[in-house]
Amino acid sequence: MNRLAGVTSPYLLQHADNPVDWWPWTPEAFEEARRRGVPVLLSVGYSACHWCHVMAHESFEDRATADYLNEHFVSVKVDREERPDVDAVYMEAVQAATGQGGWPMTVFLTPDAEPFYFGTYFPPAPRHGMPSFRQVLEGVQQAWTTRHDEVTEVAGKIVRDLAQREISHQGDRVPGEQEQAQALLGLTREYDPQRGGFGGAPKFPPSMVLEFLLRHHARTGAEGALQMARDTCERMARGGIYDQLAGGFARYSVDRDWVVPHFEKMLYDNALLCRVYAHLWRATGSELARRVALETADFMVRELRTTEGGFASALDADSDDGSGRHVEGAYYVWTPEELRRVLGDDDAGLAVRYFGVTDEGTFEHGRSVLQLPRTEDVADAGRIASVRSRLLAERARRPAPGRDDKVVAAWNGLAVAALAETGAYFGRPDLTEAALGAADLLVRVHLDEHARLARTSKDGRVGPNAGVLEDYADVVEGFLTLASVTGEGVWLDFAGLLLDQVLTRFTDPETGALYDTAADAEQLIRRPQDPTDNATPSGWTAAAGALLGYAAHTGSEAHRTGAERALGVVKTLGPRVPRFIGWGLAVAEALLDGPREVAVVGPARDDERTTALHRTALLASAPGAVIARGVPDGDEFPLLADRVLIDGEPTAYVCRGFVCDLPVTDPAALETRLTTP
Template identity: 85%
Template sequence: MAHESFEDQVTADYLNEHFVSVKVDREERPDVDAVYMEAVQAATGQGGWPMTVFLTPDGEPFYFGTYFPPAPRHGMPSFRQVLEGVRQAWTERRDEVGEIAGKIVRDLAQREISHHSAEAPGEQELAQALLGLTREYDPQRGGFGGAPKFPPSMVLEFLLRHHARTGAEGALQMAQDTCERMARGGIYDQLGGGFARYSVDRDWVVPHFEKMLYDNALLCRVYAHLWRATGSDLARRVALETADFLVRELRTHEGGFASALDADSDDGSGRHVEGAYYVWTPKQLRDALGDEDAGLAAQYFGVTDEGTFEHGQSVLRLPQSEGVFDAEKVASVKGRLLERRVQRPAPGRDDKVVAAWNGLTIAALAETGAYFGRPDLVEAAVGAADLLVRVHLDEQTRLARTSKDGRVGPNAGVLEDYADVAEGFLALASVTGEGVWLDFAGLLLDHVLGRFTDPDSGALYDTASDAERLIRRPQDPTDNATPSGWTAAAGALLSYAAHTGSEVHRSAAERALGVVRTLGPRVPRFIGWGLAVAEALLDGPREVAIVGPALDDPATRALHRTALLGSAPGAVVAVGIAESDEFPLLADRPLVGGEPAAYVCRNFACDAPTTDPERLRTALSS
């Protein structure tokens, strides 16, 4: 619609004469998008983007739809016809329009989630959720449901945690097979690392080529956790390649992470075409590699004369076992193809830094760096965290949603911003042993408790109590492309309570998880992060305190690494000098016989300490 209608001079003139036009960036203002999308879905039974909504001057919607073509098509009116009809209704039947708008707003007000289960989900609800996922699982191709197929990041986290806690092999198998299918498919960039937004087909072959920060942060963490659970070489490779992609292509000059890379780019002839940067023909392989190596590359990456995409072009995949190919030759081919690709016009980058998505990235890079001995990745996570503190936090520790070029944006942070940034800071605290990140997480969660939580029901809202007033205060506990703010907040509250012993935060987390008890058995695909948090709650979560004479002491570092690699769901780790006040978990935790020691606790009640990494590993995997 941007190209067909908004940039058309005649249509633009008509809009400017008769309407006040507002174009909303739903990444900047997810709250505005949420309330009007809810109205569209309630009235039409479906939603989607672009979303077209006509409002009264008070912001109340009275007519809406999604895409309108520039000319009548397939029984659908043109955008110009819609504009003329709305203008006529507003001019001639304004009272009727006002009644419709008022009814829509009243109906939306009744959809508020003020009553949900007061109890967090238990074993029965999680078992029912797993059964529901099993029914929707695609055993031939991995993933859930049909096309288009999105990476089920939050569900994968639940499956890995459920297996870690219960030993359910079916949960691990679904996670493992899905991760392998995605990593071998066209949705994964086989040359440069990183994942595209989704696959248009059920087989993960042809992606929508846009690369989003949040997808790659979530999937980097998933593959790192899969490696932690299985030792899979593929999971290790994909986690590291995705982390390297994040740092190489999305890190900004200020240390934050940009939102996305465009799907389209110049195809070399001046036309912007989706996938132009990523797809190959056999001739392009020959031009880059010569005949012999081009044949190897075509076989290895599944490039055919017919093509798997458009116009005889193919998306690179791994359709065969890599074991049948010479590893050195493959590495040479990949390196030369990547060198040739970087000479193509690159996709545009959205340099907007979104707080929530950077929080997810901080957690992913911190953990991946710690698991694989990559301090550069941990440093990148610290750099992004520093940017959020310097630029996004004001003097009242209120969080701004976005920044660009080091300048803060005008929009207030929403619940997912506070929750995901707190999650990132908590992961950073466990990895670095720097208690300041725990302190910052606590400040953000104070806002969650004070400004986003209903004190009576424990329900959570997506916007703060003092935020700009919309026709309805948005509230959604279900996951979309990222964890919902509601369940992300529950997870951060639970982890903070495990670090500090705060009953207030633990109680708030348990109350928030009541909605997962209701929705988990019914729609598990859409509340995966809530199910993952519930797994942590059922396991404790476990609290691990590592004390030593110094953070760089080898024995202390060995215990710390073992603790971070423990598979207990949602376990938190505090590391520091004995009797340090850096973390509450370290209080009254002395060395044992003068040696570094690990304490594994639940609710601050601890088992006997150990100085042996193997015993610690057993304690965190049982």
């Protein structure tokens, strides 16, 4: 076992028995490189990454390659999910140098952590124009020993160039109607009207953009925005990217038609998409959206929930195919013969037609990914349910994909928000309880006595890495959603503690610009800072949304100002690159709508008339609306202050931008208040 044996990261533990003498990311690793006078190999990946596994099997498990690495390098292995700051800094360098990036990420550094050579996956032998990994190692080692001054000069220049990329000022104004309209036009130009989604292959679920489209439609009535969201959601739900047997979404589709997924299932994708489909149902009443939202929520609770109540990070793309080989997608794909064996000839024929299975296969080696290319036939509903149940039981006998059990704070915050709302919308208190369980874990395990968040935990044990901006912002998003759904003001209190950290430790006091790491965090070659979305909302714009929601709840001018200053970057980038700042555009919709502040007061927590008003408020689609429920003049939420019953009836108050409507006691009247632009 190497130095990774004692860590908590499941990804690093996968490499603990490599012959490579791996180090975790520590100052001691760089001290060792300095003492020996050798460069550092930095290898970054994550546990569900298919090509990370491939490179590990081909190179890091190879004794000759390991011996060469151990002699000439100090090798450092990083889990990008535990150290997103390290990943972000060096990924920026890789993309600047090569024009592309991805994982595994392979970077060579000086002992001062300055990068000088970059790549991603390298094969064990030259192919497709790529050098072998051994050739790369030998070339880097030769350059280090024969052209050392040139190498260090290049490394210093790269660091200086990266330092110039800092975003220090975003303008003094927030996005307005013009910028939002320009962003929508830009998305329309990139939209794929035949297949849904944006751009070509590979095609990723555009979760943050879909939230913007739904909010923009709710605020303006723009039918084109709703159509793009609705059609994309239907295409994804009918494609192979969605698990047609057990629910839940894979990471992305390798083709433009959503047919063949990259099979890993990530918590963050499913949390974001669960919420998107719940919001689509709220806007349209779509039965498909309702089903997918609930199935995705059930998938998260059933397959990702940990013993401690949090949610695990991911399910692997690869699994044993039954013959001892680790194969991508083996758990999920089917041949016609396998269907006949499980279902018999008649029902297998139905399954072939219904799920789009072909003799040639839609994946590899004659195997097909299950889809829903045909509209459901109500007459076949009973048979289809039986077919699905039998196939699911058969699949459960296959070796299951591995699970990365670490709990990431940010992703659990997203899951809390999704499960709380889905439970409230569809009368599923068990889902809301699951959200409360995860929120409780975040408070008990991840939050210390100074209101600082840890990035990860595993088996109830807190990890060593500090939370980054997205952790604080997404956990606040979850807590604010819980506050609105449950009427428990303690979640608003916790949100306030975390946002104090955002304002004091992550925000530039002069410009309002946000950083991904705290001012007192470990100093890397550059302080990472990125307002654009990746697979999850950017920490920058997620923080803007959290600040805005908290300000609406409390009337805090400091939080409102922080949100508006942060949104200056959306005014600049929204019209130019709307696909990559979708969450910021969604937050801007909330700002343009107020957001609306709703206080619902009733004589008791279990009063049915109060519950009816509260449910109406939750189901209204006013962007970013915040909701407080309690007794008249209650002290759990600031919005309840001085709110009284009207004629003894439960009453709802709606305010927006320092202006309040007349209070209402009728749910229909409240719906009108919240749906009128």
